[in-house]
Amino acid sequence: MxxxxxxxxxxxxxxxxxxxxxxxxxxxxxxxxxxxxxxxxxxxxxxxxxxxxxxxxxxxxxxxxxxxxxxxxxxxxxxxxxxxxxxxxxxxxxxxxxxxxxxxxxxxxxxxxxxxxxxxxxxxxxxxxxxxFNRGGPGPGTRTQPRRGQDIDTEVTLSFTEAVDGATVPLRMTSQSPCKACSGTGDKNGTPRVCPTCVGTGQVARGSGGGFSLTDPCPDCKGRGLIAEHACAVCSGSGRAKSSRTMQVRIPAGVSDSQRIRLRGKGAPGERGGPSGDLYVTVHVDSHPVFGRKGDNLTVTVPVTFAEAALGGEVRVPTLGGPPVTLKLPPGTPNGRTMRARGKGAVRKDGTRGDLLVTVEVSVPADLTGKARDALEAYREATAEEDPRAELFQAAKGA
Incomplete structure (x- = not known):
């Protein structure tokens, strides 16, 4: 009817x-x-x-x-x-x-x-x-609908350099895919019948008032549109079975720690010609013994001598994966000053690079030789009348 x-x-x-x-x-x-x-x-x-x-x-x-x-x-x-x-x-x-x-x-x-x-x-x-009305089989033009594959979540750990420059890594994933035993039909004979509840659409309507209706996944076929008369022993009639596969996945350059990347169409395969789901990769990045990261910029701390900081000079600074750069240190450079080496940082989304932020740290020797000690004693005598803490005490009194 x-x-x-x-x-x-x-x-x-x-x-x-x-x-x-x-x-x-x-x-x-x-x-x-x-x-x-x-x-x-x-x-x-x-x-x-x-x-x-x-x-x-x-x-x-x-x-x-x-x-x-x-x-x-x-x-x-x-x-x-x-x-x-x-x-x-x-x-x-x-x-x-x-x-x-x-x-x-x-x-x-x-x-x-x-x-x-x-x-x-x-x-x-x-x-x-x-x-x-939960009636009968499909009428003219009715067909089971394609189903999109499930999304997959996975994680990967990269070295600091791989995260900055990008890397292709192998990922072994377990997901639901069409059951090979029944060719994805769910029926051991390969002949499932159209679900009479949803007439093969995978959805049922429920009234919302005012003469309109909303749709929900069919509870009888779980949204597949098909019901297996003789359930496949491997997939229990679902038409889906667990499968493992290894994929070579390209992680883009400049990815940061804990970032979640979406790779379209790399998830579980769809059903009946439906599109594959997406793959979501959460990236973990190992630390580096020399460099740090601040957004698109890399950071490094470079020790300098007191004489270099006081008199100025040229300082060679290492870069990540490239030749060193030389930075000019102005006379009277204080401890903790940060200088910038442009274009030596992490790769941005547009392909350009951030900067390398170089922080100066004045190195204090733990043991002085005779000549160095004599020179430093002479310097202390020459600057004995200077008190670098005088302004500190004045400010404390005035507060």
Whole structure:
């Protein structure tokens, strides 16, 4: 029986109850009519048998609160004037064929899409409402829908240099993929049937009021659109099984510690021609004995002598993976000053590089030789009248 029949049939009239009948009244009416027209009590009576089928069908819909609500909304929207067909030119009506609306129109033709039905909507609205009534197999144009593969989360640890310059790393992943034993059908014979609940769409509609409905994954087929009559022993009828594979994955240059990278289409394979999911890689970066990281810039601390800091000079500074650079140290450079070597940092998203931030650290020798000690003693005598802490005490008094 088509969806059009369900929309146009008056199940309340079949059971002889009003539209506001309670569940108890519907159950009582069904039991009375079922006893009267049961085939066992009317052997050889084809009319009674047909009547019994109509009664059972009506009870199947009205006896279920969810189906009843959806049935009422569907009739309000399509059966009781919402989009009622009428003769051309009649006021408040539209001139079209309900058969087209529910996917029963001719295949192709003027005004129709390549899959039949008005506007080329494949199985038409009938396919959608077929799921509401939990009825039968697929109608014309109905097909199981492709399913996107699952996303996969994994982690990788890189060296400091690999994170800065980028690296291609092997990743061994375990994910759900089409079961090889049943070719992804879920049925050990390879012949699953279309789910009667969702008519192969993988979704069921639920009423939201006002004549509209929302869709949820089908609870019977778990959104697959197929049900295995003879479940595959490997995948238990799901059509998916765990599989391991090793992939060579390119981690872009400039990635930072704990960053999560999305690689499109590198996740689990889809079903029935659906796209693969995505792969999400959380990156962990090892520390470096010399260099640090601050955004797109690298950092390094360079020790200098007191004489270099006081008198100035040139200082050679190491870079990550490249030749050293020479920086000019101005006379009187204080401890902790940071200088910049441009273009020697980490790779940015646009391909350019950040800078290398060089922090000066004045090195104090732990043991002095005779000449160095004598020179330093002479320097202390020459600067004895200078007190570098004088301003500190003055500021403390004035506070």
């Amino acid at each position: 088509s969806t059009k029949d369900f929309i146009e049939k008056d199940y309340y009239k079949v059971l002889g109850v009003p539209k506001d009948a309670t569940e108890a009244e519907i159950k009582k009416a069904y039991r009375k009519l079922a006893r009267e027209f049961h085939p066992d009590a009317n052997k050889g009576n084809a009319r009674a048998e047909e009547r019994f089928k109509e009664i059972s069908e009506a009870n199947d819909v009205l006896g279920d609160p969810k189906k009843r609500r959806e049935y009422d909304e569907a009739r309000t929207l399509f059966g009781n004037g919402g989009y009622r067909p009428g003769p051309a030119g009649s006021g408040g009506s539209f001139n079209f064929d309900l058969g087209d609306l529910f996917g029963g129109g001719p295949q192709g033709g003027a005004g129709g899409g390549p899959q039949g039905g008005a506007g080329g909507f494949g199985g038409g609205i009938g396919d959608v409402f077929g799921g509401l």
